Amino acid sequence: MSQPKLTGISSVALHAAGQDNSEHAHITPIYATSTFTFDTAEEGAERFAGADKTRIYSRWGNPTFTAAERTIEALEAFNIENADGSPLKLKALLHSSGQAAMTTLFLSNLQTGDTVLSHYSLYGGTYELLHKVLADNGIKVIIADLRDLNLVEETLKKNKIKLVHIETPANPTIQCVDIEAVTKLAKLQNILVSVDNTFATPYLQQPFKYGVDFVFHSTTKFLNGHGTAIGGVLIGKDNEHMRTKVWKWHVLLGSNSNAFDAFLLSNGLKTLELRMDRHCSNAMKVAEYLQQHQNVEKVNYVGLESHPDFATAKKQMKLPGSLMSFELKGGLEEGKKFINALQLCVSATSLGTVDTLISHPASTSHMSVAKEERLKFGITDGLIRLSVGIENIEDIIYDLEQALNSL
Numbered sequence: 001m002s003q004p005k006l007t008g009i010s011s012v013a014l015h016a017a018g019q020d021n022s023e024h025a026h027i028t029p030i031y032a033t034s035t036f037t038f039d040t041a042e043e044g045a046e047r048f049a050g051a052d053k054t055r056i057y058s059r060w061g062n063p064t065f066t067a068a069e070r071t072i073e074a075l076e077a078f079n080i081e082n083a084d085g086s087p088l089k090l091k092a093l094l095h096s097s098g099q100a101a102m103t104t105l106f107l108s109n110l111q112t113g114d115t116v117l118s119h120y121s122l123y124g125g126t127y128e129l130l131h132k133v134l135a136d137n138g139i140k141v142i143i144a145d146l147r148d149l150n151l152v153e154e155t156l157k158k159n160k161i162k163l164v165h166i167e168t169p170a171n172p173t174i175q176c177v178d179i180e181a182v183t184k185l186a187k188l189q190n191i192l193v194s195v196d197n198t199f200a201t202p203y204l205q206q207p208f209k210y211g212v213d214f215v216f217h218s219t220t221k222f223l224n225g226h227g228t229a230i231g232g233v234l235i236g237k238d239n240e241h242m243r244t245k246v247w248k249w250h251v252l253l254g255s256n257s258n259a260f261d262a263f264l265l266s267n268g269l270k271t272l273e274l275r276m277d278r279h280c281s282n283a284m285k286v287a288e289y290l291q292q293h294q295n296v297e298k299v300n301y302v303g304l305e306s307h308p309d310f311a312t313a314k315k316q317m318k319l320p321g322s323l324m325s326f327e328l329k330g331g332l333e334e335g336k337k338f339i340n341a342l343q344l345c346v347s348a349t350s351l352g353t354v355d356t357l358i359s360h361p362a363s364t365s366h367m368s369v370a371k372e373e374r375l376k377f378g379i380t381d382g383l384i385r386l387s388v389g390i391e392n393i394e395d396i397i398y399d400l401e402q403a404l405n406s407l
């Protein structure tokens with residue numbers, strides 16, 4: 001069957017992977033097998049020598065992973081052309097977690113003596129990976145405010161940087177970095193650029209439009225969307241590099257996904273556009289509601305003009321996303337009291353699921369970080385992070401209101 005015309009993101013999410021199984025199963029099966037058989041010695045040798053390593057041993061690849069990888073490649077490349085007008089082709093590698101995909105990204109592209117430049121508001125695991133694991137292996141890390149383009153230019157000139165790693169919107173402050181501007185500066189010196197696109201998803205933001213080299217996702221979040229599996233994906237535009245060096249590190253680090261999680265991810269991807277539209281419209285209404293409440297000091301949502309990165313988000317994101325944080329008047333005790341009063345919003349440490357998740361970093365994820373240290377990153381005692389779900393908006397607001405009014 002020839003490839004159908006796919007002009008919208010939902011059509012891509014539903015059809016890009018195609019149907020590739022001998023039993024004509026409508027949905028890509030869960031290939032729960034560690035290895036694949038060869039009819040003859042010659043066939044075994046051929047598959048080992050070939051470019052497609054997905055039917056040898058599941059640490060090397062598996063058709064259920066391939067279906068999810070193809071969909072993600074198509075979503076990230078959607079409507080993007082190379083300089084010669086040909087469609088952009090990407091290569092994705094599914095991993096056991098976001099952390100595993102990040103480890104492959106860094107270890108397969110950096111070596112002792114190299115320097116990475118990144119932003120100060122980063123997911124905690126990325127921050128620790130850079131500062132503990134990479135630093136211990138002789139890879140230097142420079143952290144700067146990547147929203148300050150003069151500072152970026154100066155830092156790139158003064159230091160020999162190998163990779164600029166951007167996370168936008170960033171966890172947990174929801175700050176946004178201008179991908180196009182930073183990439184332009186980096187490319188003047190042939191520096192690699194990677195973008196953590198977890199909060200935005202390819203529906204809201206496509207970093208490859210701006211010439212970046214790698215895009216990363218914790219698929220645990222919006223791509224899966226239902227909170228059913230931990231996973232990560234690394235996507236690169238240099239297909240040859242992805243198939244050789246990056247694949248080699250991925251395989252040798254043993255960071256492969258598994259067929260069941262890949263199946264759950266493929267299922268989640270099918271409704272990405274529908275979910276994200278609803279996440280974003282609910283989030284905007286929640287942000288507007290919170291902003292006018294007497295017990296709320298401040299709302300950080302890139303859809304609000306009051307957010308310092310409103311213009312950057314508007315430029316590079318289709319919609320402002322589902323994530324926000326807000327500061328309650330009062331401190332740690334008010335934060336705990338508010339969380340305990342909620343009845344619908346779920347108190348949990350993750351984000352990007354169909355239901356609304358809420359967390360109070362000062363009493364949970366950042367409990368062991370010294371107060372002075374977390375204040376530097378804007379994590380105050382009363383800061384609450386909210387991943388707005390797709391419930392009926394009236395019910396989300398009713399729950400927030402009754403909890404806020406109990407303070």
Ligand SMILES: Cc1ncc(COP(=O)(O)O)c(C=O)c1O
Nearest residue numbers: 097098099123171198218220231
């Ligand atoms: C922005 C971001 N990047 C990376 C990760 C790490 O992903 P995982 O938990 O799937 O390993 C997370 C997890 O919360 C995240 O929010």
